Amino acid sequence: MIEAKDADVQVKGGLRSDQISGVVLIAIALVVVWFNREFPVGTLADPGPGYVPLLLACTLGGIGLLVAVMGARSQSLADTAWPEATRALIIMGACVAATFALERIGYRLTTAAFLVFFLGVIERKHPLTVVMVSAGFSLASFYVIGVLLKVPLPRGPWGF
Amino acid sequence: MGETFNSLMMGFSVAFQPEVLMYAFFGCIIGTLVGMMPGLGPLAGISLLLPATFGLNPIIAIVLLAGVYYGAMYGGSTTSILMRIPGEAASVMTCVDGYAMTQQGRAGPALAIAAIGSFFAGTFGVIGLMLMAPTLASFALRFGPPEYTALLLMGLFVLAYMSGGSMLKTLAMAVLGLLLGMIGIDVMSGYTRFSFDIVELGDGVGIVPVAVGLFGISEILLTAGQVDPPKVQQPTLRQLIPTKADLKLSVGPIMRGSLLGFMIGIIPGSAHIISSFVSYGIERRLSKHPERFGNGAIEGVAGPESANNAAATGAFVPMLALGIPTGPVTAVMLAAIMVHGILPGPMLIQQQPDLFWGFVASMYVGNVVLLVLNLPMVGLFVNLLRIPYAYLYPCILAFCILGCYSVSNSTMDVWIMLVMGGVGYVLRKFGYDLAPVALGLVLGPMLELSLRQSLAMSGGDYAIFVQRPIAVTMLVMGLILLGLALKPLIFKSKDWRSSVGLDKTID
Numbered sequence: 001m002i003e004a005k006d007a008d009v010q011v012k013g014g015l016r017s018d019q020i021s022g023v024v025l026i027a028i029a030l031v032v033v034w035f036n037r038e039f040p041v042g043t044l045a046d047p048g049p050g051y052v053p054l055l056l057a058c059t060l061g062g063i064g065l066l067v068a069v070m071g072a073r074s075q076s077l078a079d080t081a082w083p084e085a086t087r088a089l090i091i092m093g094a095c096v097a098a099t100f101a102l103e104r105i106g107y108r109l110t111t112a113a114f115l116v117f118f119l120g121v122i123e124r125k126h127p128l129t130v131v132m133v134s135a136g137f138s139l140a141s142f143y144v145i146g147v148l149l150k151v152p153l154p155r156g157p158w159g160f
Numbered sequence: 161m162g163e164t165f166n167s168l169m170m171g172f173s174v175a176f177q178p179e180v181l182m183y184a185f186f187g188c189i190i191g192t193l194v195g196m197m198p199g200l201g202p203l204a205g206i207s208l209l210l211p212a213t214f215g216l217n218p219i220i221a222i223v224l225l226a227g228v229y230y231g232a233m234y235g236g237s238t239t240s241i242l243m244r245i246p247g248e249a250a251s252v253m254t255c256v257d258g259y260a261m262t263q264q265g266r267a268g269p270a271l272a273i274a275a276i277g278s279f280f281a282g283t284f285g286v287i288g289l290m291l292m293a294p295t296l297a298s299f300a301l302r303f304g305p306p307e308y309t310a311l312l313l314m315g316l317f318v319l320a321y322m323s324g325g326s327m328l329k330t331l332a333m334a335v336l337g338l339l340l341g342m343i344g345i346d347v348m349s350g351y352t353r354f355s356f357d358i359v360e361l362g363d364g365v366g367i368v369p370v371a372v373g374l375f376g377i378s379e380i381l382l383t384a385g386q387v388d389p390p391k392v393q394q395p396t397l398r399q400l401i402p403t404k405a406d407l408k409l410s411v412g413p414i415m416r417g418s419l420l421g422f423m424i425g426i427i428p429g430s431a432h433i434i435s436s437f438v439s440y441g442i443e444r445r446l447s448k449h450p451e452r453f454g455n456g457a458i459e460g461v462a463g464p465e466s467a468n469n470a471a472a473t474g475a476f477v478p479m480l481a482l483g484i485p486t487g488p489v490t491a492v493m494l495a496a497i498m499v500h501g502i503l504p505g506p507m508l509i510q511q512q513p514d515l516f517w518g519f520v521a522s523m524y525v526g527n528v529v530l531l532v533l534n535l536p537m538v539g540l541f542v543n544l545l546r547i548p549y550a551y552l553y554p555c556i557l558a559f560c561i562l563g564c565y566s567v568s569n570s571t572m573d574v575w576i577m578l579v580m581g582g583v584g585y586v587l588r589k590f591g592y593d594l595a596p597v598a599l600g601l602v603l604g605p606m607l608e609l610s611l612r613q614s615l616a617m618s619g620g621d622y623a624i625f626v627q628r629p630i631a632v633t634m635l636v637m638g639l640i641l642l643g644l645a646l647k648p649l650i651f652k653s654k655d656w657r658s659s660v661g662l663d664k665t666i667d
Contacts, residue, residue, distance in 0.1 A: 021590045025332055032339060032354075039351055045620020049346040049353060054609040056339050063332045071329070072600050080589060087384035091557070092582060095377075098561055099574045118554035125550065137555055141562065149212040151566045 017080050018071025025064025032057035090122065106156030107146070111138035168290065171517030174219060175525050180335075181221045184522045187227020190340075192541060194228060195235025197552065202232035203488050203598075204376035207368045208559055210496055211566030218500035219515050222520040225493050227349060230282060230523075233472050234530050237274045237465050238538060240341045242267055251468070253440040257460030264456050269406050270400030273458055274465040275535045276402075277410065281418040281466035282527040285473025288422045289480070290520050293509065296481035300362050300506035303482075306611035310605045310631035311484065314638035318427045319596055321641040329592050337600020338607065342366050343588060343633045347605075348612055350575050362571035369564045371576035376560050377581025378551050400535060404457075410462035413443050417466030424467070425474020427457070427486065439467035473523065480508060480516060484606070488598035519551055 032053060042048030094117055101110045115134035119125045125133075146153040174180060194205030213221035235291040236251035241258035252275065261270040301310070320331050341443050343354045344364030355361035393550045402410070417439040445452045453460050455656070457632035475486045483504030494504050502512060509516045550667040564577040584594050618624035 006433075010530060017590050021592070028336070028339075035354060040345075040349075043620070044622075045613060045615065047612055049349040049351040052611065053339065053342045053353065056335050058340070060332060060335045060339065062336065063328055067328050067332060075591075077506075082589070084382060084384045088381040088585060091381060091384055091489075091577065095578050098612060099571055099578065102561070102565060102571055102574070107562070111562075113560075114558055117553050118557075119551065123554075124549040132610065133551060136356075137558065141558070145562060145566070150215045151211050152569055153562070153566070157271060 015077045016071045016074045017077050018074035019068050020077055022064045022066070022068025022071055025067060026061050029057045029061030029064060032060070087122075094118065103154045104156070106158075107153040108138045108142050109156055111141065164290065164294070165212040167513060167517045170513065171402075171519070171521030172524075174514050174518030175521035177226070180220055180223055180518065180522060183216070183526065183531055184227050184526050185533075187224040188231040188234075188526055188533070191228035191231020191233075192235040192238075192530070192534055193231075195232030195237075196239050196541060197556070198588060201236070201375060201379075202229050203371050203492065204379075204560070205232050206489060206492050207372045207376070208563035210368055210492060211563060213496055214326035214499055218497060218502055218512075219518045221247040221496050221500065222515065222519050223495065223526075225496055226519065226523060227495075227526050227529075229489055230278075230469065230472055230526060233469055233529060234275070234278055234534060235541070238271065238534075238541065241270045241274060241461070251436070253436045253464040254461055256440070257455070257457045260454065260456035260527050261458065261461065266456065268459050269402040271538055272400045272402045272535065273406060273410050273414075273462050275531055276468035277414045277417065277462045278469040279527050279531040280414050281421060281470035282530075284471055284525065285422050285425070285470040286520060286523045286527070289473055289523075290472075292426075292482040293516070296477060297506040297509045300482050302630065303506070304628075305610040305617060306628050306631045307634070308376055309607065309608040309614050310625060310634040310638070311482070312603055312610065313657065314634040314641075315427070315484070315486070315603065316600075317642040317645075319599065321645040326591070327645045331598050333587070333592055334596035334600040337597040337602075338604040340597070340601045341368065341604020342608070346492050347402075347609060358572065360568075360570055364599060365576060365607070366567060366573060367488070367495050367598060367602055369565045369573040370580050371488050371492060371582025371598050372560050372564055373577040373582075374584035375599060376556070378584030378594070381556060381581060381585040383549070384553070386389075400538075406458050409458050412446075413439070413459040413463035414466045416442065417463040418470045419469030420467060421467035422474040425471030425486070426477050427582065435471040436464035439463040444614070477505070480519070481507060483508065485602050486597065488595055489596060491602040495601070573611040 036050045036053045036057065039050030039053070040048035041050040041054055094114060098110050098114045101113070105113075112134045115137055116130055119133060120127065120130040142153060145151050171435045173663050190209065191202065191205060194252060206225050209225065209228060213224060216224070233251075235256050237258070240251040240254040242262055244255050244259040244262075258270045258274065261267060286664040316331075319334060320327050341364070342359055345352050352362050382459055399532070417435075420439055420442070421435040424438065440453075440460060440463060443457075443459045444450050445455065447457070447459060449457075472489075472621055475490050478484045478486050479494060483494065483506070497504055497515075502508070502515065560577065561574055565571065565574050587594060614624055615622070624631075625635060
């Protein structure tokens with residue numbers, strides 16, 4: 001029983017999630033300090049544009065250190081499950097592609113292609129449903145937001 | 161009092177204009193639908209609708225967005241009770257006893273009490289807003305930069321104390337938000353900071369892409385690939401009527417929840433979320449039969465639902481009286497007002513009485529709309545939950561891209577949204593609360609400006625913060641709360657979160 005417990009401790013050992021996140025916070029603070037060197041910090045009595053960012057970066061670094069130090073009892077990094085990570089990466093990739101396309105081929109084509117990708121390729125829905133939902137959503141949302149509510153939406157080189 | 165009444169009547173004359181009434185109605189409907197959809201809370205709903213309000217007059221814009229806000233609070237409770245899916249975080253506590261009641265075939269009374277509690281709390285909150293905001297605004301006219309610095313610092317300390325999760329992590333997120341607020345042109349020196357030669361970043365990072373990314377995109381990334389929602393129960397109109405015993409048991413929790421929620425709503429942080437947890441904890445403690453909680457106690461629905469709705473209204477007090485947001489939702493709403501050239505702050509009520517009183521009156525109207533319209537239509541609304549998630553999430557993503565692009569017709573906002581979505585996803589995986597980031601982003605430039613103005617006023621003497629009675633009072637209060645927040649870390653003792661069960665649920 002004790003052996004089993006020890007084995008469990010061994011499995012649960014290693015880096016903790018708070019230790020990692022604390023180190024990342026310190027790294028962010030250091031990056032801010034590095035880029036902040038371009039701006040005059042001024043004096044305590046007459047702070048310059050670099051004063052408050054430096055103060056905040058130091059505070060963030062300090063908090064990051066505390067999070068890392070006190071994170072020894074947090075969840076093991078190995079126990080943090082990422083079952084949706086692959087799907088999340090695909091979603092982010094599709095969003096990046098849509099953002100690139102938005103001003104180049106227009107709102108309606110981008111949205112239609114975006115939905116065809118998700119519904120047809122990722123979710124594998126019936127082709128007719130895919131076409132109907134994609135075309136319907138892109139045209140209806142353009143009409144409501146772009147035409148009725150007069151929000152200017154990008155049009156492609158072909159005028160739509 | 162007579163002046164307040166006259167102003168309110170003037171407000172009603174604005175709120176009862178057919179166009180304003182129509183937008184209040186649409187706001188409530190859209191909000192209810194948004195609140196019911198997992199992945200779209202009130203914040204994402206308001207952020208996405210913001211560009212559509214640019215063409216409207218400011219009163220209609222704020223009435224529409226406020227309708228979305230309290231409609232979403234209501235919608236979230238419906239899915240919590242019927243399906244154990246909290247549409248937004250404030251409804252988490254409603255899931256516990258609300259869903260237990262549904263399993264016992266008592267979904268109708270649970271929905272009815274949630275609606276009645278929300279109506280009572282919403283109305284109580286509006287009365288509080290109506291009485292407190294003008295008084296607070298008159299008082300705030302005495303505020304100079306040192307008082308604002310102290311107020312903002314106190315707000316951040318209160319945020320740390322009242323945070324749902326770890327105090328250190330909350331503070332870290334608030335500082336991260338404050339740092340994001342440093343991006344762009346420094347108004348006092350003209351330096352462009354941290355823009356990396358990207359012209360669009362000269363104006364700073366907007367609240368909308370940050371909010372949509374942190375709350376909308378990250379939620380979709382976390383729920384990606386989930387199975388379709390389970391079967392939904394549709395209670396009939398007759399089943400909605402609560403029994404006398406239900407009503408008797410709910411009166412106390414509704415009244416306590418309303419008062420508590422309003423008081424917590426005024427202070428910064430995720431007030432509507434915290435208030436529902438605290439209310440649940442109090443009701444369980446006050447109950448003669450605490451063992452009923454978790455097994456379908458109607459008080460467990462009445463208290464938290466009233467508290468989160470009253471907190472939603474309470475959040476408008478500092479927003480309208482001081483021009484200071486207490487959370488991301490009010491920050492986006494302030495942005496909506498500023499787009500129309502209206503400067504938020506203590507002078508708002510005097511300079512724009514029709515906007516303030518029209519808004520207050522429209523909230524009375526909105527509460528009635530939600531009660532009389534949504535309850536009988538609950539069967540219709542839950543049909544939305546039958547849309548498979550596989551169809552829903554790509555459309556929500558498309559809306560997020562559309563909404564962020566429309567704010568300033570720039571893909572830069574969409575890039576910011578995507579970056580913040582990725583960051584939010586990782587942060588949530590590591591147990592960080594994201595609301596302080598959005599709050600810090602808005603408070604950052606205010607805090608920096610008031611701090612530097614204070615020092616310019618005093619010739620660089622920091623004693624200015626302790627020489628002015630209002631400023632020193634607020635700083636001392638903030639420091640006491642920070643000390644209380646640090647106590648459990650230093651002495652390893654239990655803090656208030658453990659007593660209401662907030663630590664387990666949020667962390």
